[in-house]
Amino acid sequence: MNLSFSDSGGHCSGRNNWLFLIPKTKEKKFLKSMVKFNYRYELLEALPTNQSCIDYLKKLRWPNKVISPYDPISDILELSKENQYRCKNTNKDFNVLTGTIFENSNIPIRKWFYVLGGCASRINGTSSYQLIDEIGVTHKSGWFMLQRLRSACDIPIDEMEGDVEIDEAFIGGKNKYRHWDKKVPHSQGRSWKDKMVVLEMLERKSGNVIMKHVPDTKMKTLVPIIKDNVKEGSNLNTDEWYRKSKLGKRYNHQWVNHKKKEYSKEKGKISVNSAENRWSRLKPIIGLIYRHVSKKHFQKYIDGFVFRNNVSKLSFQERFNLLLLSTIGKRITYQQLIEPTHVKDTLSTHCRRQITRIDWENYKFEEKYQNFIIKERVDVKIEIEVWQKAWKEWRMAS
Secondary structure (H helix, E strand, O other): OOOOOOOOOEEEEEEOOEEEEEEOOOHHHHHHHOOOOOOHHHHHHHOOOHHHHHHHHHHHHOOOOOOOOOOOOOOEEEOOOOOOEEEOOOOEEEOOOOOOOOOOOOOOHHHHHHHHHHHHHOOOOOOHHHHHHHHOOOHHHHHHHHHHHHHHOOOOOOOEOOEEEEEEEEEOOOHHHOOHHHOOOOOOOOOOOOOEEEEEEEEOOOOOEEEEEEOOOOHHHHHHHHHHHEOOOOEEEEEHHHOOOOHHHOOEEEEEOHHHOOOOEOOOOEOOHHHHHHHHHHHHHHHHHHOOOOOOOHHHHHHHHHHHHHOOOOOHHHHHHHHHHOOOOOOOOHHHHHOOOOHHHHOOHHHHHHOOOOOOOOHHHHHHHHHHHHHOOOOHHHHHHHHHHHHHHHHHHO
8 A cells, every 4th residue: 555654754564455554663662652542531541631642643753753844854953842843944843733634723632632533433423513512612613623534534545456346326315305496307216416426346355445426427437436446357246337338358347237136146256235235334324423415525424434444453543543644744724625616605595596497417507607606706686697697598509
């Protein structure tokens, strides 16, 4: 697995085909000197203060010597201010939190560690409303913390090989349960108009999973992702959707026909039952724990689920250390999280209700007028008129 942190001084070693980062030099001695905790409640006892949390991260991130995040080969000057250093080449000050998701956070690092431990251990994940009662933050701060941690859960793994199962799922509410002005016409069956599509690849031997949020289930969308993550020559098990995908040229492709109620062949060797088992765990989490997930952030929620699935065989401290180290280089601001990526997000609620007849899913229409709408944030009435005029022009042109 090729995942490295430039200033960690560590190396990657596989365990159960997953990543666990520890310093390469004096591994046994280093691990003996680390604070030990086997459960989440022991984490608070082992690291009772903010300074002890900072020292733990410092020892994990810089096991040999302090390395500047701005220039790894630069000499370091330790400042009189506690936990502060200066890079001599760039003349910039930094500390152990610089470049991590904890940088410039007003929330104490000990609370961050508590929430991080929950993300690493709770198989069903954590809701932002849970953090209101657990650590005494606002809902906005809790959501921001969890989104940062979910971004850190995106850790690449090696190419899958051997027996690999491929499946996809459509996640979202049923049309019949929606309010009358939110119903989407012609959305039955394998329609992605009102659903979020997830592609899953599962390696049977290790149990590792890769999940990707994809825009549709067309072969030109799915096949390149499969080729990037599954080693050539592997045994590929799918359902009948991939029967015309030409995956047989690169893999040993076998499939079962669910339409004919065929779920297993050759005594279970050919099936996608293990992959479908993950859907039975993911879908209730989305519906019961988080209630609502936007398309923009859906991949982060998937990454959190995949991370907890793939590290389930590791001890709590190993999972904690892995997630803690993966926070390096993944700092994200609140503005980056909330900035719109969809034209619909830039419009007011009233405006969206007035123009529900517009086909929001038509990317060509959105792409053509997106920049104009974002720049011209004016009165709602004018906004509606602009959209209606643009819609008529586009319909006539097409």
